[in-house]
Amino acid sequence: MNKIILNNPLDMHLHLRDYDMLKLVAPLSSKQFSGALIMPNLVPPITTKDMLKDYKKRIQLSTSNDNFEAYMTIFFQLYDKKFLEDIKDDITAIKLYPAGITTNSDGGISSFDIETLRATLEAMSDLNIPLSIHGESDGFVMDRENEFLPIYEKLAVNFPNLKIIMEHITTKEACDMVLKYDNLFATITLHHLLITLDDLAGGLLKPHLFCKPIAKRYEDKKALLFLATSGNDKVMFGSDSAPHPTSKKESCGCAAGIFTAPIALQYLVDIFIKDSFDENQIKTATKNLQKFLSYNAVKIYGIKPTKKQITIVKKPFKIPANYTYGDIVVTPMDANEQINWSIL
Amino acid sequence: MNKIILNNPLDMHLHLRDYDMLKLVAPLSSKQFSGALIMPNLVPPITTKDMLKDYKKRIQLSTSNDNFEAYMTIFFQLYDKKFLEDIKDDITAIKLYPAGITTNSDGGISSFDIETLRATLEAMSDLNIPLSIHGESDGFVMDRENEFLPIYEKLAVNFPNLKIIMEHITTKEACDMVLKYDNLFATITLHHLLITLDDLAGGLLKPHLFCKPIAKRYEDKKALLFLATSGNDKVMFGSDSAPHPTSKKESCGCAAGIFTAPIALQYLVDIFIKDSFDENQIKTATKNLQKFLSYNAVKIYGIKPTKKQITIVKKPFKIPANYTYGDIVVTPMDANEQINWSIL
Numbered sequence: 180m181n182k183i184i185l186n187n188p189l190d191m192h193l194h195l196r197d198y199d200m201l202k203l204v205a206p207l208s209s210k211q212f213s214g215a216l217i218m219p220n221l222v223p224p225i226t227t228k229d230m231l232k233d234y235k236k237r238i239q240l241s242t243s244n245d246n247f248e249a250y251m252t253i254f255f256q257l258y259d260k261k262f263l264e265d266i267k268d269d270i271t272a273i274k275l276y277p278a279g280i281t282t283n284s285d286g287g288i289s290s291f292d293i294e295t296l297r298a299t300l301e302a303m304s305d306l307n308i309p310l311s312i313h314g315e316s317d318g319f320v321m322d323r324e325n326e327f328l329p330i331y332e333k334l335a336v337n338f339p340n341l342k343i344i345m346e347h348i349t350t351k352e353a354c355d356m357v358l359k360y361d362n363l364f365a366t367i368t369l370h371h372l373l374i375t376l377d378d379l380a381g382g383l384l385k386p387h388l389f390c391k392p393i394a395k396r397y398e399d400k401k402a403l404l405f406l407a408t409s410g411n412d413k414v415m416f417g418s419d420s421a422p423h424p425t426s427k428k429e430s431c432g433c434a435a436g437i438f439t440a441p442i443a444l445q446y447l448v449d450i451f452i453k454d455s456f457d458e459n460q461i462k463t464a465t466k467n468l469q470k471f472l473s474y475n476a477v478k479i480y481g482i483k484p485t486k487k488q489i490t491i492v493k494k495p496f497k498i499p500a501n502y503t504y505g506d507i508v509v510t511p512m513d514a515n516e517q518i519n520w521s522i523l
Numbered sequence: 524m525n526k527i528i529l530n531n532p533l534d535m536h537l538h539l540r541d542y543d544m545l546k547l548v549a550p551l552s553s554k555q556f557s558g559a560l561i562m563p564n565l566v567p568p569i570t571t572k573d574m575l576k577d578y579k580k581r582i583q584l585s586t587s588n589d590n591f592e593a594y595m596t597i598f599f600q601l602y603d604k605k606f607l608e609d610i611k612d613d614i615t616a617i618k619l620y621p622a623g624i625t626t627n628s629d630g631g632i633s634s635f636d637i638e639t640l641r642a643t644l645e646a647m648s649d650l651n652i653p654l655s656i657h658g659e660s661d662g663f664v665m666d667r668e669n670e671f672l673p674i675y676e677k678l679a680v681n682f683p684n685l686k687i688i689m690e691h692i693t694t695k696e697a698c699d700m701v702l703k704y705d706n707l708f709a710t711i712t713l714h715h716l717l718i719t720l721d722d723l724a725g726g727l728l729k730p731h732l733f734c735k736p737i738a739k740r741y742e743d744k745k746a747l748l749f750l751a752t753s754g755n756d757k758v759m760f761g762s763d764s765a766p767h768p769t770s771k772k773e774s775c776g777c778a779a780g781i782f783t784a785p786i787a788l789q790y791l792v793d794i795f796i797k798d799s800f801d802e803n804q805i806k807t808a809t810k811n812l813q814k815f816l817s818y819n820a821v822k823i824y825g826i827k828p829t830k831k832q833i834t835i836v837k838k839p840f841k842i843p844a845n846y847t848y849g850d851i852v853v854t855p856m857d858a859n860e861q862i863n864w865s866i867l
Contacts, residue, residue: 319740320725321665380724381664384733384777393724396663429774431854433728510775 181493183448183465183520187213187473187484190443192311192346192366192417194218194282194436195238195249203504204422205241207441211522213473213487214248216311216417216480219274220283224254228266235269246485252311255288257295260302271480272309272344277327280315281391281435282421291330293337300338309342309480310334314353315392321376324392325352335360342479347371347419349392351402357413364479366417367407367471369446370437370512375400386428387510390421391435408451410467415476418443425501425510438511442498445520447472448491489522496521525837527792527809527864531557531828533820534787536655536690536710536761538562538626538780539582539593547848548766549585551785555866557817557831558592560655560761560824563618564627568598572610579613590829596655599632601639604646615824616653616688624659624667625735625779626765635674637681644682653686653824654678658697659736665720668736669696679704686823691715691763693736695746701757708823710761711751711815713790714781714856719744730772731854734765735779752795754811759820762787769845769854782855786842789864791816792835833866840865 193215195205208215217238219225225234231251238249253266255275276287288296303310312334316326334343345357345365357365370390375381375397379388388394406414420443421436428434439446451468455461477484496518502509537559539549552559561582563569569578575595582593597610599619620631632640647654656678660670678687689701689709701709714734719725719741723732732738750758764787765780772778783790795812799805821828840862846853 319719320721321740375663377664380733380737384728384730384779385775386728386730386777387775389724389728396665431729431731431773431858433730435728514775 182523183452183491185444185448185472185489185491186469187477187487188444188489189213189416189473189476189484190215190418190420190440191415191476191480192216192218192368192419193440194220194419194421196422197221197234197237199505199507200422200424200509201237202241203502203507203509204420204438204440205238206244207502208420209242209245209247211441211444211489212247213484214250214482216250216252216271219252219254220276220281222283224283224286225252226254226256228269231266231269246487248485250480250482254286255310256286257299258302259298260305263299263302263306263308267306267308270308271482272311273303274311274313276313277315277317280313280317280323284313291333293333300334300341304338304341307342307481309344311344311346313346320393321395324348324350328352328356331356331363332360335363338362344479347392347417348403349395350399354402354406357406358411363413365414366419367403367414368417368419369439369443370394370419371400371403372407372450373446386433387512387514388437389428389433389435390419390437404450407471408464408467410463410470412470412475412478414471415479416443416447416472422509425508428510438509441502442511442513442518444489444491444522445496445518448520449518491520492523493519494521495519526867527796527835529788529792529816529833529835530813531817531821531831532788532833533557533760533817533828534559534762534764534784535759535820535824536560536562536712536763537784538564538763538765540766541565541578541581543849543851544766544768544853545581546585547846547851547853548764548782548784549582550588551846552764553586553589553591555785555788555833556591557828558594558826560594560615561596563596563598564620564625566627568627568630569596570598570600572613575610575613590831592829594824594826598630599654600630601643602646603642604649607643607646607650607652611650611652614652615826616655617647618655618657620657621659621661621671624657624661628657635677637677644678644685648682648685651686651825653688655688655690657690664737665739668692668694672696672700675700675707676704679707682706688823691736691761692747693739694743698746698750701750702755707757709758710763711747711758712761712763713783713787714738714763715744715747716751716794717790730777731856731858732781733772733777733779734763734781748794751815752808752811754807754814756814756819756822758815759823760787760791760816766853769852772854782853785846786855786857786862788833788835788866789840789862792864793862835864836867837863838865839863
């Protein structure tokens, strides 16, 4: 099989940033994806309907050449029910950041006391607004995600009708946790299916592979690959593609974030198909990819994706050294390397 | 106590590189240290008497303003006894690198089969030439040192009269291992007493804190601090100060190595003294620092250090942003930050 057709691919965790960076990166996603869940961690973060609508308009302007839906989110705060009722139809999820844990998360949550969160989370539960979480503690960088797992568990138990999405999971233990509660779901990035800490820091140090949560061990990557490719209903693709200017990545304090939007589909086909050696296996792999890349998200979020077919062909694609817009230069993951598959 | 006098400080693991870089960094060490053990991993590595003598001459030229002894090493190979007898008086140790494990280690050892190594190691043992080892496996970056510990153990048991130095140890388990065999000793760097993986990659990514072996966990740092500061006879200071041009550190493939030579003594005094709250404690701390920084190495290596007294005073020292020589620019660890102690 030298051609794979993908229906309505969705990127359920995407950073589009703003202004010139938005103009640079948004079309690279909208060309390939049917839609994406847009993260709200701008400076300042998106917390009001006006900010949300303005941001959505700017995204629409940048993606106007394509049939593409920006599924919007707001930055979690202790919102009251009235506010949530009013904004409900304009958002697909609310994104919760622990304070200070990643790029532009300073205004995030510093206590996970259930009673403090109860009113907001019950309102979200009643209104069927999913809660999307960057789940990391402030502990040692390799332990942060696993240290956060009891909080996922506490939230899942206390708010059984709230859909909770464990964003960009990176560990074997997180893969186990998502299967433990009916109301837990997860996104998995492309880069966590490809790299471990060894790729970042085992040889030379590679700033373009630096992200939060940091890439973990081989056994973690193996668990993520199994969960993503096995056709499980509870996991969705979320690239967490997070562009920073190249000058900010290759500096003495490199910001966390890997830019993968323009290479995601090509790599995903490669990952899902590569162990297949007959037509039947390719059929199963493609079906599982379709679930991971679209069907699961449609069910979990209850969205109706814009129709889009993307054809991926077995033809080498050389990843560009950079993507630019005006003065902005962004380096993609694996710049100058070659992928086995291209977009037709 | 606002003044600490250090006698004959020794840096028992130092990279001086060559040519202009040598001219830049060597005087920064020779001003502060009585002597240093010079690593042989140039390109090509130092493996003959002629190369050794030429390199030593270049070092002497660069340090001629100071009373400073360069204790030379050669790069481990399967040398025969005749070669070792001939070179014995010109070297202080032989440095063994597993192949490909760090900067310029390509010609290193790929098998630790005892019978393969026996002739060389028995000759070294007979001639009382210490074996200095970069002890890392080729496994997952956080596990490499601990995976190498059984090899240290095998060598210690098979060559009981060979002095084996575990270079730049970074883990709690390595701290335990050095105490287990009479013929095992260790160096500890400054940076592994100061940082963990969190400092490298827990916030922004900091290329100037990237080194091999990579900085580990808090419990590892705690064990290293205890071993270094407790007055134990088996550990020596070895900075592993390893300069690379700033442009090579702040790039998309950053070389491993932290440049600490010009800030080592000031930081070490701070580390050893900081928990002292009376004169007696300061006296003990200074005595232990003196062992770590000179006396232990003198005993372990049987060297006679050149006499040098360095006075460290309690006065803030702002670490320079860079050190330069001609076109070469090198950024020290903690550039632009302030240390509590200065060299008088």
